[in-house]
Amino acid sequence: MARIPESELERLKNETSLVRLIEASGVALQKRGKDYAGLCPFHADDTASLVVTPEKNLWHCFGCGVGGGVIDWTMKKSGVSFRHAVELLREGLPPVTDAPVKYSTVRTLPPPVTPDADEQKLLNEVVDYYHRCLKQSPEALTYLAARGIGAVEAIDTFKLGFANRTLGLRLPQKNRKDGKIIRERLAKLGLYRESGHEHFSGSLTVPVLDERGDVQEVYGRKIRDDLRPGTAYHLYLPGPHRGVFNVQALTASKEIILCEALIDALSFWCAGYRNVTASYGAEGFTDEMLAAFKQHQTERVLIAYDRDEGGDRAAEKLTQMLTAQGIECWRIKFPKGMDANEYALKVQPASKSLGLLIRKAEWLGKGQAPARSIEPVIEQEATKEENEPDKMESSSSSLAAAPVAAAEPAPALPASPVPPAPQLDLAAEVSASEVILAMGSRRWRIRGLPKNLAVGVLKVNVMVSEDSAFHVDTLDLYNARARALFLQAAANELRTHEDALKIELGRVLLKLEQVQDETIQKALEVTQPAHPELTAAERDAALVLLKSPDLMDRILADFERCGVVGEAVNKITAYLAATSRKLDAPLGVVVQSSSAAGKSSLMDAVLAFIPDEDKVRYSAMTGQSLYYLGATSLKHKVLAIAEEEGAQRASYALKLLQSEGELTIASTGTDADGNLITQEYRVEGPTALITTTTAIDVDEELMNRCLVLAVDEGREQTRAIHARQRAKRTLEGLRVRQEKQDVLALHRNAQRLLQPLAVVNPYADKLTFLDDRTRTRRDHEKYLTLIDTIALLHQHQRQIKTLIEGERTVSYIEVTPEDIGRATTLAHEVLGRSLDELPPQTRRVLQLIQKMVGEQCAASQCRQADYRFSRKDARDYTGFGDTQLRLHLERLAALEYVLTHRGCRGQSFVYELLFDGEAGGAQPHLNGLIDVSEIIPMTESSRGETPRFAGSLRGENGGDTGGLRSAQSSENPITATIIEESDTSMPETRAMNGSGKTVSYTQHLSFLAASGKAP
Secondary structure: OOOOOHHHHHHHHHHOOHHHHHHHOOOOOEEEOOEEEEOOOOOOOOOOOEEEEOOOOEEEEOOOOOEEOHHHHHHHHHOOOHHHHHHHHHHOOOOOOOOOOOOOOOOOOOOOOOOOOOHHHHHHHHHHHHHHHHHOOHHHHHHHHHOOOOOHHHHHHOOOEEOOOOOHHHOOOOOOHHHHHHHHHHHHHOOEOOOOOEOOOOEEEEEEEOOOOOEEEEEEEEOOOOOOOOOOOEEEOOOOOOOOOOOHHHHHOOEEEEEOOHHHHHHHHHOOOOOEEEOOOOOOOOHHHHHHHHHOOOOEEEEEOOOOHHHHHHHHHHHHHHHHOOOEEEEOOOOOOOOHHHHHHHOOOHHHHHHHHHHOOEEOOOOOOOOOOOOOOOOOOOOHHHHOHHHHHHHOOOOOOOOOOOOOOOOOOOOOOOOOOOOOOOOEEEOOOEEEEEEOOEEEEEEOHHHOOOOOOOEEEEEEEEOOEEEEEEEEOOOHHHHHHHHHHHHHHHOOOHHHHHHHHHHHHHHHHHHHHHHHHHHHOOOOOOOOOOOHHHHHHHHHHHOOOOHHHHHHHHHHHOOOOOOHHHHHHHHHHHHHHHOOOOOEEEEEOOOOOOHHHHHHHHHHOOOHHHEEEEOOOOOOHHHHOOOOOOOOEEEEEOOHHHHHHHHHHHHHHHHHOEEEEEEEEEOOOOOEEEEEEEEEOOEEEEEEEOOOOOOHHHHHHOEEEEOOOOHHHHHHHHHHHHHOOOHHHHHHHHHHHHHHHHHHHHHHHOOOOEEEOOOHHHOOOOOOOOOHHHHHHHHHHHHHHHHHHOHHHOOOEEEEEOOEEEEEEEOOHHHHHHHHHHHHHHHHHHOOOOOHHHHHHHHHHHHHHHHHHHHHOOOHHHOOEOHHHHHHHHOOOHHHHHHHHHHHHHOOOEEEEEOOOOOOEEEEEOOOOOOOOOOOOOOOOOOHHHHOOOOOOOOOOOOHHHHHHOOOOOOOOOOOOOOOOOOOHHHHHOOEOOOOOOOOOOOOOOOOOOOOHHHHHHHHHHHOOOO
């Protein structure tokens, strides 16, 4: 924004006669001692309460309490803004009449442009207006003097100007037809922006004129260097550059000085070297300039570009272009890092220092430099006008000029009745998007209130209207200055008293606070998604599923019925991870594969089995988003993220949520008084995480906390998927799609029936796990959680027991050896791969390469060490894409599974397989896990059989056993201290220790241990 200099304001305050200004407004003043007195026009005054002090050039009304200087009087009497009042005083026009204040939207300053002018004339007129503004702006003239280009001759020759943001004050208002049209035309020329601001606001303007004096281009340079970061200091008209600066020089001289910027060219011109022009920046030499050089037969160009890397590079490029056209090129070399203007300011006098550089210009052509004559300095006569630059300011008229004819007095506005006291029972139409209040003939509409959910913040969009007049603005209603500006503008638009609007706005504020409080209270209410009530039939069907002896096999079969083929381990593991949300420390899963392999389909299939109220799904997350969710919005739920890359910025929060089970953050905010306070946000867990990734190297921290599942990318799996896709198009496929929703509804109801029970593992002290590396500390916890989840899933097939200790009661179920057997089978498949030094997909590539090499060596009867294969050979055999295969081969080479050799052509490479073990001959195996048979002996009938669940994971069928089962042992003595949850007749556990007394669970354990009966 162009600032009005303080010196200019002081000049107006001191040189403008306040007495004559007030008398010109129609107020009769009478002498009272040193002061003058008169009737105040701003209120009903019959006692001459307006007092004017000529000595201080101030006025004050003892009736209404207002006062000030000449600018304040003009603003109050004319109903204009501060800048508009300054412009009126500069023009020396009596801007008001003796009528009461009438807030008009008609501009009182003469417009500087002709509304019906063509585009060229309109552009010329605006440049002329900026030129006149420059001559009246001490601030702009000071800037020119500081840059060494303030010569009056230069200002007038090139029509230098200053855009002081007063152009809009002289145009019709934008809400009028003429004002809208003229602004649209100025916007088309590039002088106005879509925001309604002047394009060159606060800038020195340097127009580029053609031979006729028409403006072709305008350059703008901000005259203040303390603007906010990101502000553009150099501006041009939008579109391609047009015109040649100082085109007259090309006609007068065959030797031209070519500068990089217009201000640099003005520096040469003011120093006496008039044969100068400029390009539009280092890369701004246009075809039009080249054509002008050829047209005027320019023989020699002295390139005076900045002495920096960009300037040197552009000069070299320009030399090649001009030399090709037969124009000699020389280089004016400033000191390193300097341009023409900076050099002229530092080395005075500029006429001699620049002349020396011109004479020492470096020849840029080939061969010996031709002789050239030095253009003489055009001497400037020192005029009185140059020696007295302040004389430019004297062009403004004196305020003592005769007043213009007064406008027809407008009828006085009737006095507004005093509104009633503010009340909260004001009728309002409240909707989700806006609040509407009616007060008499005026209508108030407020939008944006739902966004204000913090006490002390009330930034809204307010529109007040009456008949066809209205005013709308966005403001903070708690900001007194913003309210005052809104009221002033609204009173102008509606042509009413500001005091009446002020009282109404106060009532609006109170009503909005009431509505805001109600909205905040509703937002703070914790609303959990309603769990749908199950019908008796739905509950019975879900219980039948949960009590199935082959429950996990049923789950895998239903995945197949829903269209997910293969991936048995991945499906059941991800399903168990989602089920573990009901535990205190759930599992997390990362599904890893290359693009289009089916990782998202696997995640979608698992999530489809989970009720909607128990899952939260996002495509991406910002870094702080998790911290500001509701306190319980993630508690015992599944958090699914489409791609791990979309949550990288939130990875730290995700890791904490998995490890700690909750998130806390301290953030600064404001209280009702606007003071900064620290607010704590807390998000409770636990949460089960499921996400996918295409990255081959999974984040180590995330992999330690989650189970990593690798999608099968083999050809057999692809064939199976293709077969299923084709089957969907058949009549049977249509039937299956209809059946799918029933299957999903059944499993969602079953999940709803699962209770978050505690899980006790009586065999925990007998379990073993690998302990050769530190990361197994977390993998061991995953293994134990996997056992607990399987037990939790079978809760309806177990006895629910109750532990009572004092006033605390905990319901729990116990782990069986079958649960451990199922978990061990999965641990071999999942953790066995996770602990492998090779990622699953890389291991798959190694298997295929080993198979390919074996076949080729057998066919050619050569040793493995003598066989070489290229990446193309591996790509053709494995079917992997080039990018993925390259990454896998690099990892295999780094771990010394393959050896890279230089190829026979160019930069090609071939590979040798070093690995000679079994890459994929055996099933994945995790060392260190105990054999389930060691925990409790199996019955003779089950010994040697293949459990159905284990067979399902290996793609086998057969057997009717539901998993790794064992014979049911006799009731453990400890169970004598517990009761079934369904038995409500006993308020606490009773255990008889011979004395008939009721003891607690802990006491009874001590009793059994002492008697040697506890296991």
